[in-house]
Amino acid sequence: MPSDDRLSTLDNLLLAVTDEDGMLLSEFDGFCAGLLVCPEMIPPSEWLPEVWGSGGMPEFGSEEALQNALDLIMAHYNDVAQSLIPPEFEYGPVFDHDTRTDETVWEMWVSGFERAMRLRSGVWEQIVESGDEEAAASVNMMLTLHGIVEGDSDLPASTISELQDKAPDLITDMVIALNRWTKGSNPADLLSWESSQFQSSAPYRSANKMGRNDPCPCGSGRKYKRCCGAN
16 A cells, blocks of 8 residues: 555656646546556556656656656556455545545546546457446446546436546446456456556545646636646
8 A cells, every 4th residue: 555655755746747738646546547457458668658748758857866756656556556456455546635625536537547548449348348247337437427527428417416426436346347357357367467567545535526627716727637636
């Protein structure tokens, strides 16, 4: 389980070095979960640029600073992977918490998960078409939640409101269901992934119901996740 200090250090690092399209902690945590339950392995060389954003690799000033940053990022990826290894799942998503409204903010996490899905969009169909009702429903629900985040959902307002309230609890169950499908129901199959994956029982920590790139409601003109959402 990662310490609060390490999560805080990673949070501060991502805030300092990623650009407007890069990821902050909750989004990166969702991204890691999406990578790890994807039916196809995705190497760090492919997914790491997504973390930095459209500006590419940041300038760190020294090889040591770069290595420290990579170590923090990979350590969290490994923590999430370890939390999905049996015999006891200890997985818990890292959400933010909006102290103004006392809300758990799951939206950034879902945006990160969906970004991981986009890296291998075709292979997720394997789950939907597998006949495993729980896993298939989890894929569809993740996409439904992302549609709500982006404002693209055509569900009734009452259904959207209900899903917004339930999302933090649904997310944990969906990740575990997808993880079981991807790695197999046999504990030996799951354990075989330990050497190739890199313990996160993370606390809930959540912004208003808005898209990741929506303007911050404080009026600063910045994106929410880079303004009040970063606090």
